[in-house]
Amino acid sequence: MPSPTSEAKELGRSTRIENFVCIPSRPNLGKDQPLDVKVRFDIRGGLYEVFNRETWQHAYEKHDTLLRLMFRIGVYRKSTGFISTAVIKPIKFVRKGKLYWTRNPDLTDNVTNRIWAFMVTEDGAPKIFDSERDLRDTLFGIERLFTISQDHLKPGRNVFFAKAWLKWGRHTYIEKGSTSGSSRPFEVTVE
Amino acid sequence: MAVTQLLDEREAPKGVNLIRKTQSICPECNRILPAFVFERDHKVYMTKTCPEHGETEELYFGDYDMYMQFSTYWSDGKGTHAPNVKIENCQCPANCGLCSNHLSHTGLSNIIVTNRCDLTCWYCFFYVKKGLEGAYVYEPTQEQITMMARALKAERPVPGNSVQITGGEPTLREDLPEIIRIIKREGVDHIQLNTNGINIALHPELAKIYKEAGVSNLYMSFDGVTAKTNPKNHWEAPYAIEACRKAHLGVVLVPTVIKSINDHELGGIIDFAKTNIDTVRAVNFQPVSLTGRMSKKEREKYRITIPDCIHRIEEQTNGEVTADSWFPVPSCSPITHFIEAVTKKPQYELSIHFACGAGTYVYLDNNKKLVPISKFVDIRGLTEYLDEKSEEINSGRNRWITLATSATKIMSFIDKEKQPEGLNMGKMLFDALVRHDYSAIGQFHLKSLFLGMMHFQDKYNQDEERLQRCDIHYLTPDLRIIPFCSFNVIPEWYRDRVQKKFGVPVEEWEKQTGEKLEAKLYRGELRKVRPGQKVEMSCATSEIFSKVSNLQ
Numbered sequence: 001m002p003s004p005t006s007e008a009k010e011l012g013r014s015t016r017i018e019n020f021v022c023i024p025s026r027p028n029l030g031k032d033q034p035l036d037v038k039v040r041f042d043i044r045g046g047l048y049e050v051f052n053r054e055t056w057q058h059a060y061e062k063h064d065t066l067l068r069l070m071f072r073i074g075v076y077r078k079s080t081g082f083i084s085t086a087v088i089k090p091i092k093f094v095r096k097g098k099l100y101w102t103r104n105p106d107l108t109d110n111v112t113n114r115i116w117a118f119m120v121t122e123d124g125a126p127k128i129f130d131s132e133r134d135l136r137d138t139l140f141g142i143e144r145l146f147t148i149s150q151d152h153l154k155p156g157r158n159v160f161f162a163k164a165w166l167k168w169g170r171h172t173y174i175e176k177g178s179t180s181g182s183s184r185p186f187e188v189t190v191e
Numbered sequence: 192m193a194v195t196q197l198l199d200e201r202e203a204p205k206g207v208n209l210i211r212k213t214q215s216i217c218p219e220c221n222r223i224l225p226a227f228v229f230e231r232d233h234k235v236y237m238t239k240t241c242p243e244h245g246e247t248e249e250l251y252f253g254d255y256d257m258y259m260q261f262s263t264y265w266s267d268g269k270g271t272h273a274p275n276v277k278i279e280n281c282q283c284p285a286n287c288g289l290c291s292n293h294l295s296h297t298g299l300s301n302i303i304v305t306n307r308c309d310l311t312c313w314y315c316f317f318y319v320k321k322g323l324e325g326a327y328v329y330e331p332t333q334e335q336i337t338m339m340a341r342a343l344k345a346e347r348p349v350p351g352n353s354v355q356i357t358g359g360e361p362t363l364r365e366d367l368p369e370i371i372r373i374i375k376r377e378g379v380d381h382i383q384l385n386t387n388g389i390n391i392a393l394h395p396e397l398a399k400i401y402k403e404a405g406v407s408n409l410y411m412s413f414d415g416v417t418a419k420t421n422p423k424n425h426w427e428a429p430y431a432i433e434a435c436r437k438a439h440l441g442v443v444l445v446p447t448v449i450k451s452i453n454d455h456e457l458g459g460i461i462d463f464a465k466t467n468i469d470t471v472r473a474v475n476f477q478p479v480s481l482t483g484r485m486s487k488k489e490r491e492k493y494r495i496t497i498p499d500c501i502h503r504i505e506e507q508t509n510g511e512v513t514a515d516s517w518f519p520v521p522s523c524s525p526i527t528h529f530i531e532a533v534t535k536k537p538q539y540e541l542s543i544h545f546a547c548g549a550g551t552y553v554y555l556d557n558n559k560k561l562v563p564i565s566k567f568v569d570i571r572g573l574t575e576y577l578d579e580k581s582e583e584i585n586s587g588r589n590r591w592i593t594l595a596t597s598a599t600k601i602m603s604f605i606d607k608e609k610q611p612e613g614l615n616m617g618k619m620l621f622d623a624l625v626r627h628d629y630s631a632i633g634q635f636h637l638k639s640l641f642l643g644m645m646h647f648q649d650k651y652n653q654d655e656e657r658l659q660r661c662d663i664h665y666l667t668p669d670l671r672i673i674p675f676c677s678f679n680v681i682p683e684w685y686r687d688r689v690q691k692k693f694g695v696p697v698e699e700w701e702k703q704t705g706e707k708l709e710a711k712l713y714r715g716e717l718r719k720v721r722p723g724q725k726v727e728m729s730c731a732t733s734e735i736f737s738k739v740s741n742l743q
Binding site: 125 | 213294655
């Protein structure tokens with residue numbers, strides 16, 4: 001990869017995690033019941049903005065065709081102390097945005113606009129979208145379901161939060177970088 | 192009216208799971224059309240509608256789940272930086288040569304040295320037939336072949352390095368050893384000889400002559416293990432293999448698979464290869480490409496796709512080669528990208544479309560059972576890891592430190608308990624990734640059997656996204672490099688035109704050479720031999736010869 005421009009470095013720095021929420025399946029639990037939690041957030045800022053059709057074309061010409069988003073997400077018990085305990089140890093997964101020359105006549109004129117992107121989910125499933133916006137929103141939008149086992153659920157009030165990290169490599173359009181964020185705490189009561 | 196037709200042809204099929212939209216051609220008039228690739232009943236189909244000739248729907252890939260899994264390996268290549276045909280607007284399949292929009296460098300280039308053949312197979316579209324209007328004998332001169340090899344080596348960023356000498360039947364050319372030497376002299380490392388093997392069976396000394404001239408392996412047609420399924424060379428193939436065994440020349444068996452004709456013998460073909468694993472390096476199955484005009488009913492009778500073959504192989508090998516052992520050809524790309532990141536040089540890359548080809552390596556264990564590489568190597572994990580390391584190097588991490596740590600880490604993707612005895616896959620991977628040279632890659636073949644699939648297109652299933660990524664090409668005397676699926680799918684634009692331009696009418700060829708075209712036809716001399724009889728031509732009656740013969 002060529003040396004990143006100051007603009008590419010700035011795009012990396014401005015990438016952030018937004019709308020980070022955890023949604024428990026229910027607010028109250030019986031004893032010895034596990035808890036399902038939906039963890040959801042969006043990547044916004046530089047990386048989201050720059051991964052667009054104009055960039056794809058330029059990156060493709062430099063044979064820069066694979067964007068790997070390396071995520072880690074964990075769920076923690078909120079404590080009054082300095083260290084929070086992981087109730088779900090951070091899981092790692094990779095999402096990919098892959099650039100290719102499309103022959104879809106609705107998407108290309110085969111001259112200036114010819115490069116399109118598809119996504120490979122963390123489960124290894126490909127997703128092709130007709131709209132650039134849909135692709136970016138899905139690629140940069142995370143929703144994962146976690147289950148907190150009953151061992152980590154104490155009688156009474158339990159407060160948890162999720163933490164996420166994102167790392168990506170250097171590309172023609174953005175410098176390598178990372179970002180992280182925490183969700184707002186959520187509370188469940190165990191009878 | 193015209194507007195309505197235009198809208199119709201662009202309208203997506205209803206009630207199906209649309210996967211993607213691409214471009215194809217009308218099988219009647221070659222008009223470029225929008226085409227829809229969609230899922231129905233767990234299979235993938237293509238449909239396209241010509242305003243003049245109506246709709247054509249065709250089976251594209253016989254297993255939707257496998258299609259989706261394969262598609263995640265999609266990886267566009269570096270293309271050609273020194274195209275012969277410079278065009279702004281991509282117009283596949285027109286103007287092939289290669290053009291500036293082609294996305295793969297040449298992986299394997301075909302040089303047709305003759306279109307004469309010693310057989311007259313009813314289904315073959317290639318060989319010159321006497322008596323037909325416009326029948327030309329096409330035999331490029333040694334000078335033309337020299338220039339073709341130079342055109343291949345002039346490709347950038349990756350010079351071509353692999354040639355298949357093909358025909359017709361190339362061994363009909365008496366100057367073939369000199370042709371091989373010429374191509375070798377021009378710096379081509381890998382030369383394979385595409386043959387029906389009959390001449391080599393008749394004249395076993397040819398195997399040694401071709402080997403010494405520079406042939407790396409034979410690419411031998413082999414359509415089944417019975418005379419019924421393989422009328423072409425059923426009796427002769429064992430003799431040809433025996434000759435190659437003595438000459439230490441590897442053989443790749445190449446079955447063309449046709450549904451309802453030989454698709455029940457895929458396991459038998461692998462078994463035959465297994466028995467001859469000392470000489471047979473690979474089996475490359477080619478699901479049939481349906482040429483000429485065929486009704487939908489006929490096409491459905493014969494059409495078979497890569498996943499269909501893969502599933503039949505699983506059944507017919509009693510589950511030894513499972514369907515999940517197969518990976519699409521571009522799954523090799525992470526290895527290439529890793530080596531490129533380390534060396535900082537463009538490398539040879541197999542960047543064809545994921546629907547074009549698939550492969551796996553199988554190894555023989557002590558019980559003579561086949562063990563696919565995926566049973567003891569975590570292929571997906573390894574490729575993901577290499578992608579990550581390539582990215583780290585490209586992001587500024589020291590490449591030599593990364594290489595050193597990776598060389599150790601790759602061992603963790605190998606399950607040594609399940610690895611066949613005597614095989615050191617860790618060392619082989621280390622050699623391939625660290626030495627990354629021709630001999631290291633060759634080690635994969637020497638201790639295993641490569642099973643491959645290559646589905647060449649036809650006018651019914653033609654997909655421009657596939658064509659644009661094709662890396663099997665033809666070299667022509669006008670120094671063009673034409674993708675296989677243009678050259679043979681639209682012969683009126685490419686193959687026939689080239690052969691007419693650079694060939695001579697049959698009658699003229701007969702006058703010039705004083706030879707009759709039919710004089711070299713094979714008369715079935717070896718078919719007179721039966722098991723138990725003394726075998727002529729200095730060939731020992733091999734075990735497999737008897738085994739195959741007894742299947743009659």
